[in-house]
Amino acid sequence: MKCAVVVFPGSNCDRDMYHAVKDELGADADLVWYQEANLADYDAVLLPGGFSYGDYLRSGAMAATSPIVEQIRAAAEAGKPVLGVCNGFQILLESGLLPGAMLPNEKLKFMCHTETLIVENADTPFTQQYKEKEEIQIPIAHGDGNYFCDQTTLERLRENKQVVFTYQTNPNGSAGDIAGIVNERGNVLGMMPHPERAVDALLGTDDGLRLFQSILTYWREHYAINA
Numbered sequence: 001m002k003c004a005v006v007v008f009p010g011s012n013c014d015r016d017m018y019h020a021v022k023d024e025l026g027a028d029a030d031l032v033w034y035q036e037a038n039l040a041d042y043d044a045v046l047l048p049g050g051f052s053y054g055d056y057l058r059s060g061a062m063a064a065t066s067p068i069v070e071q072i073r074a075a076a077e078a079g080k081p082v083l084g085v086c087n088g089f090q091i092l093l094e095s096g097l098l099p100g101a102m103l104p105n106e107k108l109k110f111m112c113h114t115e116t117l118i119v120e121n122a123d124t125p126f127t128q129q130y131k132e133k134e135e136i137q138i139p140i141a142h143g144d145g146n147y148f149c150d151q152t153t154l155e156r157l158r159e160n161k162q163v164v165f166t167y168q169t170n171p172n173g174s175a176g177d178i179a180g181i182v183n184e185r186g187n188v189l190g191m192m193p194h195p196e197r198a199v200d201a202l203l204g205t206d207d208g209l210r211l212f213q214s215i216l217t218y219w220r221e222h223y224a225i226n227a
């Protein structure tokens with residue numbers, strides 16, 4: 001499995017994402033500059049966290065107008081796993097690949113600490129290595145992590161099992177305690193917490209590693225010929 005870690009001006013979690021998949025997971029990975037990437041060459045697309053375009057206008061809003069988004073959309077339509085973490089999630093929302101929007105945290109403060117998440121759906125390409133309702137420890141680090149959607153969308157997300165992670169204790173005011181959602185097809189995941197910062201016990205938790213292992217297992221089961 002070959003992963004593209006897409007780097008935008010202002011990304012700052014790209015190397016952590018690369019380290020997680022390359023060194024901890026043992027998959028092939030490239031850091032690809034958003035203006036030069038050819039995502040057709042990759043099996044999975046990873047959008048890392050950070051402050052693309054300095055969070056001007058709204059977090060993720062400017063990156064969402066970049067031509068690379070059409071390639072990300074094509075990867076999603078081809079059924080490839082697409083993961084957006086934090087600013088990557090914000091870009092997926094701003095580009096309409098996932099429903100809803102991100103507001104500033106309820107307390108208007110940047111928050112950076114580890115949260116307990118509940119795995120609400122363990123039957124996605126990103127979560128099959130977890131158990132349903134399992135509690136996992138994953139760090140957050142964001143100023144705009146207050147997920148918003150209207151009531152109809154929230155009900156639809158719940159009915160379709162598109163809510164993948166919730167916070168045990170809601171840190172930012174997110175609707176429905178949502179920490180991460182998938183698209184209807186299930187192959188595009190956006191989440192505010194950072195699994196790439198939780199891939200080794202030395203970091204305080206390795207609960208994020210199974211998310212990447214899940215992607216690899218999914219890819220092997222669906223796409224690999226000899227794996």
Ligand SMILES: NC(=O)CC[C@H](N)C(=O)O
Binds near residue numbers: 048050085142
């Ligand atoms: N770690 C991140 O990706 C930060 C995301 C974002 N720009 C925010 O602070 O809301």
